[in-house]
Amino acid sequence: YGDHRDLHSFPTRRSSDLKGLLWQRDIAVYVAICVQSAAYAEEVSLSQLSGAQIDSNWFWYINPRFGVAIDIPTRGYRYEVPENGSGLTLTSNNGAVVITVFAHWVVNILDGADNNVRKSISQIFDNAVAETIQKGGTVTYSVKKDDFYVISGNFGDNSYYERMTISPRCSAIYNNFRIFHPKTIEQSLDGLVTRMSQSLRATCQGEEGTAQIN
Secondary structure, eight states: OGGGTTOOOOOSSOGGGHHHHHTOOSHHHHHHHHHHTGGGEEEEOGGGSSEEEOSSSEEEEEOTTTOEEEEEESSSEEEEEETTOOEEEEEETTSOOEEEEEEEEGGGTSTTOOSOHHHHHHHHHHHHHHHHHHTTOEEEEEEEOSSEEEEEEEETTEEEEEEEEOOGGGTTEEEEEEEEEEGGGTGGGHHHHHHHHHHOEEOOOSSSTTOOOO
């Protein structure tokens, strides 16, 4: 995913379980958690999602609760919405690819967080890299800017890619896109990853999307 160097810009568990799921970078563990949590998520059709059709291949999704927005594929995936309304999980029809798009409170994953977006991004990035390595994964590419970061790497035979962004206009909310898949299909997914990563936005809309940290 080296072509993401110039980017500028779900989880299916209860919110109380969010922090533990967020840092599960091993796809086997992550998928197992998602399956275990199926009771807390509802499978929906594309027409039931908030947003708008872009063309026959892409749909612009916007989360009604936190306002995270992203382009998602219209074909080849099942869609699940968690009961807490934090985002969306896409699973390929063959089960090989798991994509999560979600948003939630920064304070859920960062103790002592404030409205300094640059500091929050830097601390969350450092935590993500450290925990990835601690869990036996590798970080093969990373970039950190004032309002977003990207990391990607491997866990055994599987690859992951993650982008997180926080907007200064709604600094209490983080917005995240993550994909897990076997290494062997990485090249075939490059266009999808690029499109989704570049389209990820914090719109600061939705029921709780305008929040600042008090």
